[in-house]
Amino acid sequence: MPHRNRLALALLALVLWTAITTWGIWRPADPVALVDKVSATIAWRVIGAGLFLAVLVRLAGWRDIGLTLPRVWPALRIFLLPSVYLLLFLAAVAVVGLPPAPVVAVLVVNMLAVGFSEELMFRGVLFAALRTRLGLWPSVWASSALFGCVHLLNAFTTGQPLAAAIQALTAFMTGVFFMATVLRTGSLLPCMLYHAAWNFLLAAAAVAAVPPGEVQPGAPDNPLAYLLPMLLILPNFLYGLWLLRRLPPEARDPAIRTRAT
Secondary structure: OOHHHHHHHHHHHHHHHHHHHOOOOOOOOOOOOHHHHHHHOOOHHHHHHHHHHHHHHHHHOOOOOOOOOOOHHHHHHHOHHHHHHHHHHHHHHHHHOOOOHHHHHHHHHHHHHHHHHHHHHHHHHHHHHHHOOOOHHHHHHHHHHHHHHHHHHHHHHHOOHHHHHHHHHHHHHHHHHHHHHHHHHOOOHHHHHHHHHHHHHHHHHHHHHOOOOOOOOOOOOOOHHHHHHHHHHHHHHHHHHHHOOOOOHHHHOHHHHHHHO
16 A cells, blocks of 8 residues: 555544444443453453454555564563563462452453554554654654553543543553564564553452452542552653664664565
8 A cells, every 4th residue: 555545544543443442432321440341341342443453454465564473582582571560460460369260251351352452553553654654753652642642531431531641641651662662573462462461460450459340430539549550660661762772773664674574
């Protein structure tokens, strides 16, 4: 597809992807805590949004978005430090105990779907399209900013605009980290798996600590509840900025990776 049309198609895809992912949350309803939402039932809308993107990528013939296997050892080296976080979360889950098996199954499916769908949209389809019109750094910031902005829509589900704004900021920071790992590994796949594992362990610990239905969707009383998410993601954000300092030639010039695939 000609570059002059690719960004417009990617932005249209973002609008449609957002509509599919958020279908139904605009209807007036009682606020629902996100932990309850992701652990109660299969997120068919997220699965549908991911399938929509997969079909689009296939039909458009886009080969430069990173749906290829990375080199194993470089990818393991890149994710070595971030994986320490996963081990800490795993320890927390071990302390509080896993949720019931049916809840674990729902979380696994939902978080794999979220990891696949969000990474394919923002670090795949959108970023590659932005690169056809913008430089490397503007594309990194723009894709990460848009990733953060879509999380503002969670305010419609939770009834907490401030919490949604904090989540949007942490999503932006997370987006920079994920963008750095994709550029370093040349593949979306490790990032999709890490994204899914991160979300699963956080959600599993939260569900196990406070059973579904008992999480209060109202605004938390403790201001630290707003600060903690940013502190939690800060090391990965700084690590992402460090990874972006010296990128390999194929990351700086997407045409090199395209010719190699």
